[in-house]
Amino acid sequence: MKKILVATDFSERSDRAIRRATLLARTFDAALLLVHVIDDDQPQRIVRAEQQASADLLAAQTRSLREVDGLRCEFRIVFGEPFEGITQLAREANADLLVIGPHRRQALKDVFVGTTAERIIRSSDRPVLMANATPAGPYRHGLVASDLSECSGDALNAVQSLGLSQHMKVSLIHVFDAVALWAQSRASLSEDEVKDYLDDEEERAAAELSAFLAKLGLDPMPQILKPATAPVAQVISSVARDIATDLVIVGTHGRTGIAKMLLGSVTEELLRAADRDVLAVPPRRAGQGAA
Known part of the structure; x- marks a missing residue:
């Protein structure tokens, strides 16, 4: 990671993004660009x-x-729509990472789609870090969410290409389907039957996850397998709290055309409600190799 672009509107939320970007720049000896x-x-x-x-x-x-911080830093002012100006400058400056503050949560509702943060993440062709938590130090533990898709593979590769795995512990969570269990009335299954079924499904999911990592050419890492007994984003958030991760990494699921206009529902929910930082990784750019 050589260059970090951080967006600011001079709000307290932006101060949080600048502080996180400062910590990352120190860790990676990277240059900062304020916009x-x-x-x-x-x-x-x-x-x-x-x-x-x-x-x-x-x-x-x-x-x-x-x-004060001993960093290489410069600033730019651009004109136009915030999300367009920020993502365009990130491309022009060839930034490795774009850091933004948390989205503005409105009273009585928590709208994310249509916010500047959502539009930046949706349109960016490079990883976007939403700094939700108050920065207290360098990241210690990251949690990568994988659904075995190409997009989650991009998220895993980004952890290595950005150098994050060299500076913090990284775990992998896979929330697997337990379709047969929920297709039947749980009342018709004994506790032992439920346990046996979940054990079998977890074993299958573990094998699929290992094959997925091997296909990507990635080394084994700590893995957490959880059945989808609740919405996937809720399961991921619960695990993130339980194991005290300070960063959640997830793919955005955007590709081209209409698909590029939408975030994956899990990613959207994590970004909307997360109480810790979220790194949203877009699909690999054309010509960009794996880490």
Whole structure:
């Protein structure tokens, strides 16, 4: 990881993203690029005033990150829609990682689809880290969610290509279907029958997961297998809390056309409700090899 782009709107949420990006830059000896987007669909005098005020704030932040934190840091101001400006600059700057703050949770509802955060993640062609938790130190334990799809393979490869696995423990969770169990009335099954069935399904899932990792050419890693006795995102979040992971890594499931416009439902739910950081990994770009 050589360059980290962090988006800021000067809010407390953005401060969280800058702090996390700072910790990552220290860990990886990476350069930081701060970006702020100004809506240019307003009177030019307002645009100019916002540009000057933003430049002053960014210059002060950049100076502090250089002098106090000892980081290589610069800033850019772009104009237009936030999600377009941020993702375009990430491409132009060839950033390895894009860091954003948590999405703004509104009173009485928790809407994620349509937010700037969701649109950035949906349109980005490089990993996006949503810094949900207050940064207290470098990451210690990451949890990669896998459904044995190509997209979850991309997430696993990103852990290695970004160098994350060199600096923290990484575990893998696979939530497997237990279709036959729920197709029948559980009342018709004894506890022993339920246990035997789940044991068989877990053994099958473990074999599939091992084959999946071998196909990717990845070394074995700590694995957690859980039956889908609740929505998958809830199972992943519960395990993340139980084993005290501070980062959840998941693929976005976007590809091309209509599919690219949508996030996978599990990814969306994790991003919407997560109480810890989430790294959303898009499909590998054309010509990009595996780690």
